[in-house]
Amino acid sequence: MDRVRLIQQLYAAGLSSRTIRAVLPCVDSGHATPDILDVLVAERERMSVGISDLEQARAQLDRIIMLTRGDGPDDCQALKKEQSDAPEKARVVVDA
Numbered sequence: 001m002d003r004v005r006l007i008q009q010l011y012a013a014g015l016s017s018r019t020i021r022a023v024l025p026c027v028d029s030g031h032a033t034p035d036i037l038d039v040l041v042a043e044r045e046r047m048s049v050g051i052s053d054l055e056q057a058r059a060q061l062d063r064i065i066m067l068t069r070g071d072g073p074d075d076c077q078a079l080k081k082e083q084s085d086a087p088e089k090a091r092v093v094v095d096a
Contacts, residue, residue: 003027015043
């Protein structure tokens, strides 16, 4: 694996520079101390939780997109509710 790309991916995944510095020798040697292995497992679990949270947020966005896709505010229940509750002057106008 390209070392620079690996470092970029690990940073993007939220690993600290200290953790990355500790991991790189393991990449080279193919071996890790029990302490480093514990850190790697904990980081993977943290990332898995983050991925799960992102997947849930994406599912919610998919739901919102599905509910709001259409010709205008009549297709969005939230806007319908907002507009029915709002005074006449404050009604929201949405262009399609």
